Structures are given as C-alpha cells and as structure tokens.
Amino acid sequence: MDTSRRPDREPAAPAPDGGPAQAPTALSLAGRTALVTGAASGIGRACAQALAAAGAHVHVVDKAGAAARDLAAEIGGTAWVVDLADPSVVDTLPAEADVVVNNAGLQHVAPVHAFPPERFALIQRVMVETPFRILRRTLPGMYERGWGRVVNISSVHGLRASPYKSAYVTAKHALEGLSKVVALEAAEHGVTSNCVSPGYVRTPLVENQIADQARTHGISEEDVVGRVMLERSAIKRLIDPADVAEAVLWLCGPRTGHITGTSLSMDGGWTAN
Secondary structure (H helix, E strand, C coil): CCCCCCHHHCCCECCCCCCCCECCCCCCCCCCEEEEECCCCHHHHHHHHHHHHCCCEEEEEECCHHHHHHHHHHHCCEEEECCCCCHHHHHHCCCCCCEEEECCCCCCCECHHHCCHHHHHHHHHHHHHHHHHHHHHHHHHHHHHCCEEEEEECCHHHCCCCCCEHHHHHHHHHHHHHHHHHHHHHHHHCEEEEEEEECCECCHHHHHHHHHHHHHHCCCHHHHHHHHHCCCCCCCCCECHHHHHHHHHHHCCCCCCCCCCCEEEECCCHHHC
C-alpha cells in the first residue's frame, strides 16, 4: 500500500539539536482534492475555506449558483451547481476526492401528525440518500489510493431528539449510522469516517429559525437563543461555523488515523445532561 501521500504517515523530522526526532504537526493537504456539499454558506463554506487554506483543491457543491461560483473563485476551487434534492445528480459530480464533507441539509419544524410527508421524504433524500450515493461513488478511489477522510456534518440531533423535528432528527441519526458502517468497511483501506456533531451554529438556517421562533413565541431573538435553542447547553452562545470547520480539518490531519467511527460532539455540554 502506497503511503507516500498520507499526511498521517509523514516521517518524523530530526530535532535541530540532534536529540530525539520531533513529529511533524503542520497539516498540509497539498495535492489532495476535497468535495464539500452545501458549501456556498454556513458550515459548508467555512469547511471549504479551511480545506483550501490547507492546500486542497475544493469542489464547491451547492444549488446556490452565484454564491458557489464566488466561493470557488475566492479559494481556487471548482463550483458544481446542482440540487441534491435529486440524488441522481451525484453521478455528475467528480468521483475522485480524497476528502468528502457531507454537509448539505435543510430543516422543517412541525409535529409528527402535521408533518408533510413530501417534506419528510425530501429531507431524507438530501441528508441521507445523497451522502450514501456520494460515498458509493468516491470510496473506490480512496481505497485505490490508500487514503481518505469522510467527515459527515451531523448534529446534536444525531445523538439526541427534540420535538417537532422528526425528519431532521431521523436523517441525522441515519447519517451517524452510515458513517459508522463506512468506518468499519473502509478501515483496511486507510480511510476514516467520522461525524462532527455541533449544537446550534450561527448559520443562515439557524438565523431564520431564530426570527421565526421569535415571531411564533412573541419573544425577543435574544430570548430565543438563550431560553429556547440553548436551554440544554451549558455554554450559552451559538457556535461559529469556523470552529466546526477547524474540527473537520483536524480530522483530516496527521494524528487522526485511528479516529474513525466516532462522533465528535461540539454541543456546549448538551449531551452531558
């Protein structure tokens, strides 16, 4: 198996004073290719920027054409303007990717008895079937090269449930399961698969929820954040997308080859309850 391109297998550098060798710590993805879905804004945008800054060529996948093209131009990547609500479009995306970040998602809030079935099905297509199809397409190349990193952007709702979010909670739990299966199958090929599971992140999706809940409950947006969204979190502030991106980047780094099949919680203590 060729390990010459594996950042977690770089040789240790001699110490300047002739002492014991010092292991490298810098993360370089130079020569690597990354594919990020939902990359035009929020967490996906931050991930694309972080991976590009580390040297990867990033495929920016999003249905927001102008934003995807602008970001691709900014980071020297390639924009793919597709609507992942149609999972068959995956066959038009690049099959060669060393890093896959499954991030695209959407939300709908309603009680189960009033939840539109077509909306439930749409959320499963975008957030479960499409990641499966992307991995089915990209894993063979990772296996052939003997290195790969799959990072699935899950959520605290992949580990815990909340009322009125049946489709989103179902999809994130399914994504966690898919990630673990890939971890078991891919381990012998030098490929890891993990989830990053944040609490509420300050993204356009969450910003819209804040405004909607403020109107619905007749309270301020500050109270929505503190009393509704972060009620179960010990840390009472929203997460910055760049913090999630740093966790994603770390999982692609030189000391994470044995981290696979796990979920990295970034929920401010929510799941500690």
